[in-house]
Amino acid sequence: MPDPAKKTIELRILRYQPGVDAAPSFGTFEVAGAENMSVLEALQTIKDTLDGSLSFRWSCRMAVCGSCGMMINGEPKLACSTFLRDLPPGPVTVEPLNNFPIERDLVISVGGFVKKIESIYPYIMPKEPKTVEQGPYRQTPAQLAAYESFSDCINCMLCYAACPQFGENPDFIGPGAMALLQRYNGDSRDAGRQKRLDTIHGENGVWSCTAVGICSEVCPKSVDPANAVNQNKTNSAFDFFLRFLRKE
Amino acid sequence: MTGPARDNRSISPIFWLLFGAGGMLSALFGPGLILITGFFAPLGVGLPENFLSYDHALAFAQNPVGKLAVLVVVALFFWHGAERLFLTLKDMKAGPSLLLKLCTYGVAAVVTAAVIALLLAIGF
Numbered sequence: 001m002p003d004p005a006k007k008t009i010e011l012r013i014l015r016y017q018p019g020v021d022a023a024p025s026f027g028t029f030e031v032a033g034a035e036n037m038s039v040l041e042a043l044q045t046i047k048d049t050l051d052g053s054l055s056f057r058w059s060c061r062m063a064v065c066g067s068c069g070m071m072i073n074g075e076p077k078l079a080c081s082t083f084l085r086d087l088p089p090g091p092v093t094v095e096p097l098n099n100f101p102i103e104r105d106l107v108i109s110v111g112g113f114v115k116k117i118e119s120i121y122p123y124i125m126p127k128e129p130k131t132v133e134q135g136p137y138r139q140t141p142a143q144l145a146a147y148e149s150f151s152d153c154i155n156c157m158l159c160y161a162a163c164p165q166f167g168e169n170p171d172f173i174g175p176g177a178m179a180l181l182q183r184y185n186g187d188s189r190d191a192g193r194q195k196r197l198d199t200i201h202g203e204n205g206v207w208s209c210t211a212v213g214i215c216s217e218v219c220p221k222s223v224d225p226a227n228a229v230n231q232n233k234t235n236s237a238f239d240f241f242l243r244f245l246r247k248e
Numbered sequence: 249m250t251g252p253a254r255d256n257r258s259i260s261p262i263f264w265l266l267f268g269a270g271g272m273l274s275a276l277f278g279p280g281l282i283l284i285t286g287f288f289a290p291l292g293v294g295l296p297e298n299f300l301s302y303d304h305a306l307a308f309a310q311n312p313v314g315k316l317a318v319l320v321v322v323a324l325f326f327w328h329g330a331e332r333l334f335l336t337l338k339d340m341k342a343g344p345s346l347l348l349k350l351c352t353y354g355v356a357a358v359v360t361a362a363v364i365a366l367l368l369a370i371g372f
Contacts (some may be wrong), residue, residue, distance in 0.1 A: 164339055171255075202255030207264075210335035237261035237268075 009034040009084050010091040011042055013054065016102050024102065027051070028091070039094065040068050040079035043106075056106040063220055066154030069161065070106050071095040076158035076218050097161035099170070112170060113157055116177040120199055124184060125192035137189040147186030150179045150228055152221040159215035159225050165208045172208035173200060175215035175225030182228035185235075194246075197235055206232045263331050263353060270328025273321060281321070306370065315367045323360040330356035 008030050016024035029050055031042045040058055047054045059065040061080045068079040073093050084092060100108035126137065159175040160166050166174045181200065185193045200206045209229045216226040288294040298304055308314040334352040342348060 207260040240261035
Protein backbone atom coordinates (compact mmCIF):
# COMPACT_ATOMS: atom_id res chain seq x y z
CA MET A 1 0.00 0.00 0.00
CA PRO A 2 1.45 3.42 -0.90
CA ASP A 3 2.37 5.61 2.01
CA PRO A 4 -0.04 8.62 1.96
CA ALA A 5 2.67 10.83 3.43
CA LYS A 6 4.71 10.19 0.27
CA LYS A 7 1.90 11.22 -2.05
CA THR A 8 2.96 13.64 -4.76
CA ILE A 9 0.61 16.51 -5.56
CA GLU A 10 0.80 18.73 -8.61
CA LEU A 11 0.36 22.48 -8.20
CA ARG A 12 -0.32 24.78 -11.15
CA ILE A 13 0.79 28.23 -10.04
CA LEU A 14 0.26 31.47 -11.93
CA ARG A 15 3.63 33.13 -12.48
CA TYR A 16 4.06 36.74 -13.53
CA GLN A 17 6.77 39.34 -13.24
CA PRO A 18 5.52 42.62 -14.66
CA GLY A 19 8.06 44.28 -16.93
CA VAL A 20 9.78 40.93 -17.60
CA ASP A 21 7.00 38.53 -18.63
CA ALA A 22 4.73 39.52 -21.49
CA ALA A 23 1.72 37.93 -19.76
CA PRO A 24 0.97 35.72 -16.74
CA SER A 25 1.39 31.99 -17.37
CA PHE A 26 1.16 28.83 -15.31
CA GLY A 27 4.14 26.96 -13.92
CA THR A 28 3.69 23.36 -12.78
CA PHE A 29 5.37 21.90 -9.71
CA GLU A 30 5.28 18.39 -8.22
CA VAL A 31 5.46 18.38 -4.44
CA ALA A 32 6.34 15.04 -2.82
CA GLY A 33 4.93 14.07 0.57
CA ALA A 34 2.31 16.81 0.31
CA GLU A 35 -0.68 14.85 1.60
CA ASN A 36 -0.82 16.60 4.98
CA MET A 37 0.48 19.97 3.86
CA SER A 38 -1.45 23.20 3.70
CA VAL A 39 -1.25 25.02 0.37
CA LEU A 40 1.10 27.49 2.10
CA GLU A 41 3.44 24.68 3.21
CA ALA A 42 3.45 23.34 -0.35
CA LEU A 43 4.37 26.80 -1.67
CA GLN A 44 7.13 27.09 0.93
CA THR A 45 8.42 23.63 -0.07
CA ILE A 46 8.49 24.71 -3.71
CA LYS A 47 10.34 27.90 -2.83
CA ASP A 48 12.85 26.01 -0.63
CA THR A 49 13.51 23.04 -2.92
CA LEU A 50 12.31 23.66 -6.48
CA ASP A 51 12.21 27.37 -7.41
CA GLY A 52 13.49 30.07 -5.09
CA SER A 53 12.03 32.79 -7.28
CA LEU A 54 8.40 31.90 -6.47
CA SER A 55 6.86 34.92 -4.70
CA PHE A 56 3.97 34.93 -2.23
CA ARG A 57 3.01 36.71 0.99
CA TRP A 58 2.66 34.91 4.30
CA SER A 59 3.37 35.46 7.95
CA CYS A 60 1.48 33.76 10.77
CA ARG A 61 0.56 30.32 9.29
CA MET A 62 -2.55 30.29 11.50
CA ALA A 63 -5.25 32.38 9.79
CA VAL A 64 -4.65 35.46 11.92
CA CYS A 65 -2.49 37.79 9.84
CA GLY A 66 -4.49 37.77 6.58
CA SER A 67 -1.39 37.80 4.34
CA CYS A 68 -1.72 34.56 2.36
CA GLY A 69 -5.05 35.08 0.59
CA MET A 70 -5.02 33.60 -2.93
CA MET A 71 -7.28 31.87 -5.42
CA ILE A 72 -7.10 28.12 -4.80
CA ASN A 73 -8.91 26.11 -7.47
CA GLY A 74 -10.65 29.35 -8.39
CA GLU A 75 -11.90 30.24 -4.90
CA PRO A 76 -10.47 32.94 -2.63
CA LYS A 77 -8.91 31.17 0.38
CA LEU A 78 -6.18 31.55 2.95
CA ALA A 79 -3.33 29.28 1.82
CA CYS A 80 -2.41 28.49 5.43
CA SER A 81 -5.81 27.13 6.39
CA THR A 82 -6.50 25.28 3.13
CA PHE A 83 -5.19 21.73 3.25
CA LEU A 84 -4.30 19.77 0.12
CA ARG A 85 -6.02 16.66 1.49
CA ASP A 86 -9.34 18.53 1.56
CA LEU A 87 -9.13 19.53 -2.11
CA PRO A 88 -10.44 17.32 -4.93
CA PRO A 89 -7.87 14.88 -6.42
CA GLY A 90 -5.81 16.13 -9.34
CA PRO A 91 -3.70 19.23 -9.88
CA VAL A 92 -4.33 22.20 -7.58
CA THR A 93 -4.54 25.59 -9.28
CA VAL A 94 -3.12 28.54 -7.35
CA GLU A 95 -3.53 32.11 -8.58
CA PRO A 96 -3.23 35.59 -7.06
CA LEU A 97 -6.43 37.09 -5.63
CA ASN A 98 -8.92 38.13 -8.31
CA ASN A 99 -9.69 41.79 -8.97
CA PHE A 100 -6.26 43.09 -7.85
CA PRO A 101 -3.20 44.08 -9.91
CA ILE A 102 -0.39 41.50 -9.71
CA GLU A 103 2.88 42.73 -8.22
CA ARG A 104 4.68 39.45 -8.78
CA ASP A 105 3.46 35.82 -8.97
CA LEU A 106 0.95 35.44 -6.11
CA VAL A 107 1.67 38.87 -4.60
CA ILE A 108 -1.00 41.45 -5.33
CA SER A 109 -0.99 45.22 -4.93
CA VAL A 110 -2.89 46.30 -1.81
CA GLY A 111 -2.49 50.08 -2.08
CA GLY A 112 -6.07 50.75 -3.16
CA PHE A 113 -7.46 48.65 -0.33
CA VAL A 114 -5.34 50.44 2.28
CA LYS A 115 -6.58 53.81 0.97
CA LYS A 116 -10.18 52.61 1.41
CA ILE A 117 -9.47 51.48 4.96
CA GLU A 118 -7.93 54.90 5.72
CA SER A 119 -10.87 56.73 4.17
CA ILE A 120 -13.43 55.52 6.73
CA TYR A 121 -11.60 56.89 9.82
CA PRO A 122 -10.56 53.46 11.20
CA TYR A 123 -10.13 54.54 14.81
CA ILE A 124 -12.33 55.49 17.75
CA MET A 125 -13.23 59.16 17.83
CA PRO A 126 -14.35 59.67 21.45
CA LYS A 127 -17.28 61.92 22.34
CA GLU A 128 -15.18 63.62 24.98
CA PRO A 129 -11.44 63.06 25.17
CA LYS A 130 -10.33 61.66 28.52
CA THR A 131 -7.00 61.95 30.25
CA VAL A 132 -5.26 58.82 31.50
CA GLU A 133 -6.13 59.88 35.09
CA GLN A 134 -9.83 59.87 34.22
CA GLY A 135 -9.60 56.14 33.52
CA PRO A 136 -10.69 53.93 30.64
CA TYR A 137 -13.83 54.20 28.52
CA ARG A 138 -16.14 51.59 29.97
CA GLN A 139 -18.31 49.26 27.94
CA THR A 140 -20.89 46.63 28.85
CA PRO A 141 -20.76 43.11 27.33
CA ALA A 142 -23.88 43.97 25.29
CA GLN A 143 -22.19 47.10 23.91
CA LEU A 144 -19.15 45.00 23.01
CA ALA A 145 -21.33 42.39 21.29
CA ALA A 146 -22.84 45.09 19.06
CA TYR A 147 -19.62 45.42 17.03
CA GLU A 148 -17.31 42.60 18.15
CA SER A 149 -17.81 40.29 15.16
CA PHE A 150 -16.87 43.12 12.78
CA SER A 151 -13.61 43.62 14.67
CA ASP A 152 -12.53 40.07 13.72
CA CYS A 153 -11.62 41.19 10.18
CA ILE A 154 -7.98 40.36 9.34
CA ASN A 155 -7.84 42.43 6.11
CA CYS A 156 -7.16 39.34 3.99
CA MET A 157 -9.18 40.78 1.07
CA LEU A 158 -10.80 37.46 0.17
CA CYS A 159 -14.15 39.30 0.12
CA TYR A 160 -12.78 41.76 -2.45
CA ALA A 161 -11.55 38.91 -4.64
CA ALA A 162 -15.03 37.35 -4.49
CA CYS A 163 -17.10 40.53 -4.94
CA PRO A 164 -18.36 40.89 -8.54
CA GLN A 165 -19.12 44.59 -8.04
CA PHE A 166 -15.58 45.35 -6.85
CA GLY A 167 -14.42 43.47 -9.94
CA GLU A 168 -16.55 45.79 -12.07
CA ASN A 169 -15.70 49.00 -10.22
CA PRO A 170 -12.33 49.15 -8.42
CA ASP A 171 -13.44 52.40 -6.74
CA PHE A 172 -16.26 50.59 -4.88
CA ILE A 173 -15.39 50.81 -1.19
CA GLY A 174 -16.11 47.10 -0.88
CA PRO A 175 -17.09 44.66 1.87
CA GLY A 176 -13.99 44.67 4.10
CA ALA A 177 -13.86 48.45 4.57
CA MET A 178 -17.63 48.46 5.22
CA ALA A 179 -17.20 45.85 7.95
CA LEU A 180 -14.51 48.02 9.54
CA LEU A 181 -16.76 51.09 9.27
CA GLN A 182 -19.50 49.19 11.08
CA ARG A 183 -16.99 48.02 13.69
CA TYR A 184 -16.37 51.67 14.69
CA ASN A 185 -19.89 53.00 14.08
CA GLY A 186 -21.25 50.24 16.30
CA ASP A 187 -18.89 51.06 19.14
CA SER A 188 -20.51 52.80 22.12
CA ARG A 189 -17.29 54.73 22.83
CA ASP A 190 -17.26 56.32 19.39
CA ALA A 191 -18.79 59.59 18.18
CA GLY A 192 -17.63 59.56 14.55
CA ARG A 193 -20.70 57.86 13.07
CA GLN A 194 -21.87 60.73 10.86
CA LYS A 195 -18.37 61.48 9.59
CA ARG A 196 -17.94 57.87 8.50
CA LEU A 197 -21.43 57.62 7.01
CA ASP A 198 -20.71 60.69 4.90
CA THR A 199 -17.94 58.75 3.13
CA ILE A 200 -20.29 56.08 1.75
CA HIS A 201 -23.38 57.83 0.36
CA GLY A 202 -22.23 57.67 -3.28
CA GLU A 203 -22.27 54.95 -5.93
CA ASN A 204 -18.67 54.11 -4.99
CA GLY A 205 -19.79 53.88 -1.39
CA VAL A 206 -22.35 51.44 -0.12
CA TRP A 207 -24.63 51.74 -3.18
CA SER A 208 -22.47 49.73 -5.58
CA CYS A 209 -23.43 46.61 -3.66
CA THR A 210 -25.99 44.36 -5.38
CA ALA A 211 -26.47 42.12 -2.34
CA VAL A 212 -24.76 39.06 -3.85
CA GLY A 213 -23.56 38.08 -0.37
CA ILE A 214 -20.56 36.02 -1.49
CA CYS A 215 -18.28 38.29 0.61
CA SER A 216 -19.70 36.73 3.75
CA GLU A 217 -19.49 33.21 2.30
CA VAL A 218 -15.75 33.43 1.62
CA CYS A 219 -14.83 35.25 4.85
CA PRO A 220 -12.45 33.00 6.83
CA LYS A 221 -13.31 34.79 10.11
CA SER A 222 -17.13 34.81 9.82
CA VAL A 223 -17.16 38.60 9.91
CA ASP A 224 -20.28 38.82 7.69
CA PRO A 225 -19.38 41.98 5.75
CA ALA A 226 -22.61 41.66 3.73
CA ASN A 227 -24.49 42.35 6.96
CA ALA A 228 -22.36 45.47 7.55
CA VAL A 229 -23.10 46.65 4.00
CA ASN A 230 -26.83 46.06 4.43
CA GLN A 231 -26.99 47.87 7.77
CA ASN A 232 -25.29 50.83 6.17
CA LYS A 233 -27.59 50.82 3.18
CA THR A 234 -30.33 51.38 5.75
CA ASN A 235 -28.26 54.07 7.53
CA SER A 236 -27.38 55.82 4.26
CA ALA A 237 -30.99 55.62 3.01
CA PHE A 238 -32.37 57.20 6.19
CA ASP A 239 -29.67 59.85 6.03
CA PHE A 240 -30.72 60.60 2.44
CA PHE A 241 -34.10 61.82 3.70
CA LEU A 242 -33.32 62.85 7.27
CA ARG A 243 -30.26 64.96 6.44
CA PHE A 244 -32.54 67.99 6.05
CA LEU A 245 -33.69 67.65 9.65
CA ARG A 246 -30.20 67.25 11.00
CA LYS A 247 -28.53 70.00 12.96
CA GLU A 248 -25.05 70.48 11.48
CA MET B 249 -5.84 61.55 6.18
CA THR B 250 -6.76 61.20 2.53
CA GLY B 251 -8.78 58.46 0.96
CA PRO B 252 -10.46 57.83 -2.36
CA ALA B 253 -12.27 60.88 -3.74
CA ARG B 254 -15.81 61.07 -2.37
CA ASP B 255 -18.40 60.72 -5.07
CA ASN B 256 -21.75 62.47 -5.16
CA ARG B 257 -24.63 61.23 -3.08
CA SER B 258 -26.44 58.45 -4.96
CA ILE B 259 -30.21 58.50 -5.53
CA SER B 260 -30.25 54.73 -5.03
CA PRO B 261 -31.76 55.12 -1.52
CA ILE B 262 -35.12 56.04 -3.10
CA PHE B 263 -35.29 52.79 -5.05
CA TRP B 264 -33.78 50.80 -2.23
CA LEU B 265 -36.39 51.98 0.28
CA LEU B 266 -39.20 51.20 -2.20
CA PHE B 267 -37.56 47.80 -2.63
CA GLY B 268 -37.39 47.30 1.12
CA ALA B 269 -40.98 48.39 1.70
CA GLY B 270 -42.19 46.16 -1.14
CA GLY B 271 -40.20 43.25 0.22
CA MET B 272 -41.74 43.63 3.65
CA LEU B 273 -45.26 43.90 2.20
CA SER B 274 -44.84 40.98 -0.19
CA ALA B 275 -43.50 38.79 2.60
CA LEU B 276 -46.44 39.70 4.87
CA PHE B 277 -49.30 39.75 2.35
CA GLY B 278 -48.05 38.06 -0.83
CA PRO B 279 -48.68 34.44 0.16
CA GLY B 280 -52.14 35.30 1.56
CA LEU B 281 -53.12 37.21 -1.57
CA ILE B 282 -51.97 34.34 -3.80
CA LEU B 283 -53.96 31.85 -1.71
CA ILE B 284 -57.13 33.97 -1.79
CA THR B 285 -57.09 35.21 -5.38
CA GLY B 286 -55.30 32.23 -6.94
CA PHE B 287 -56.84 29.25 -5.15
CA PHE B 288 -59.72 29.95 -2.75
CA ALA B 289 -61.63 32.32 -5.04
CA PRO B 290 -61.41 30.26 -8.28
CA LEU B 291 -62.15 27.03 -6.39
CA GLY B 292 -64.97 28.68 -4.46
CA VAL B 293 -63.79 27.40 -1.08
CA GLY B 294 -62.94 29.00 2.25
CA LEU B 295 -64.36 32.43 1.43
CA PRO B 296 -67.70 34.10 2.20
CA GLU B 297 -70.14 34.07 -0.71
CA ASN B 298 -69.57 36.82 -3.32
CA PHE B 299 -66.31 37.71 -1.55
CA LEU B 300 -64.52 38.47 -4.81
CA SER B 301 -67.57 39.26 -6.92
CA TYR B 302 -67.30 42.26 -9.27
CA ASP B 303 -69.53 44.40 -7.07
CA HIS B 304 -67.50 43.65 -3.95
CA ALA B 305 -64.20 44.26 -5.67
CA LEU B 306 -65.45 47.51 -7.21
CA ALA B 307 -66.78 48.75 -3.86
CA PHE B 308 -63.43 47.95 -2.28
CA ALA B 309 -61.54 49.85 -4.99
CA GLN B 310 -63.90 52.83 -4.73
CA ASN B 311 -63.37 53.23 -1.00
CA PRO B 312 -60.49 55.68 -0.31
CA VAL B 313 -58.82 53.29 2.13
CA GLY B 314 -59.32 50.44 -0.35
CA LYS B 315 -57.77 52.56 -3.10
CA LEU B 316 -54.74 53.21 -0.93
CA ALA B 317 -54.41 49.50 -0.17
CA VAL B 318 -54.61 48.56 -3.85
CA LEU B 319 -52.08 51.23 -4.82
CA VAL B 320 -49.61 50.34 -2.08
CA VAL B 321 -49.77 46.60 -2.69
CA VAL B 322 -49.55 46.73 -6.50
CA ALA B 323 -46.98 49.54 -6.77
CA LEU B 324 -44.63 48.42 -4.00
CA PHE B 325 -44.68 44.79 -5.19
CA PHE B 326 -43.57 46.09 -8.59
CA TRP B 327 -40.86 48.36 -7.13
CA HIS B 328 -39.58 45.42 -5.13
CA GLY B 329 -39.40 43.18 -8.19
CA ALA B 330 -37.89 45.98 -10.29
CA GLU B 331 -34.96 46.51 -7.89
CA ARG B 332 -34.34 42.78 -7.55
CA LEU B 333 -34.36 42.30 -11.35
CA PHE B 334 -32.23 45.41 -11.91
CA LEU B 335 -29.51 44.22 -9.51
CA THR B 336 -29.57 40.72 -11.00
CA LEU B 337 -29.32 42.07 -14.57
CA LYS B 338 -26.51 44.39 -13.43
CA ASP B 339 -24.66 41.41 -11.94
CA MET B 340 -25.15 39.53 -15.22
CA LYS B 341 -23.89 42.57 -17.16
CA ALA B 342 -27.02 42.31 -19.31
CA GLY B 343 -26.68 45.81 -20.76
CA PRO B 344 -25.95 49.47 -20.07
CA SER B 345 -27.19 50.66 -16.67
CA LEU B 346 -29.60 53.22 -18.13
CA LEU B 347 -31.30 50.61 -20.34
CA LEU B 348 -31.61 48.18 -17.43
CA LYS B 349 -33.09 50.92 -15.25
CA LEU B 350 -35.65 51.77 -17.93
CA CYS B 351 -36.64 48.11 -18.26
CA THR B 352 -37.06 47.62 -14.50
CA TYR B 353 -37.66 50.90 -12.62
CA GLY B 354 -39.38 52.16 -15.79
CA VAL B 355 -41.92 49.34 -15.73
CA ALA B 356 -42.58 49.90 -12.03
CA ALA B 357 -43.05 53.64 -12.63
CA VAL B 358 -45.47 53.02 -15.52
CA VAL B 359 -47.44 50.48 -13.47
CA THR B 360 -47.59 52.89 -10.51
CA ALA B 361 -48.86 55.72 -12.74
CA ALA B 362 -51.38 53.39 -14.40
CA VAL B 363 -52.72 52.17 -11.04
CA ILE B 364 -53.15 55.75 -9.81
CA ALA B 365 -54.92 56.72 -13.06
CA LEU B 366 -57.25 53.70 -12.97
CA LEU B 367 -58.07 54.13 -9.29
CA LEU B 368 -59.02 57.74 -9.95
CA ALA B 369 -60.94 56.81 -13.13
CA ILE B 370 -63.27 54.36 -11.37
CA GLY B 371 -64.38 57.13 -9.05
CA PHE B 372 -65.20 57.23 -5.35
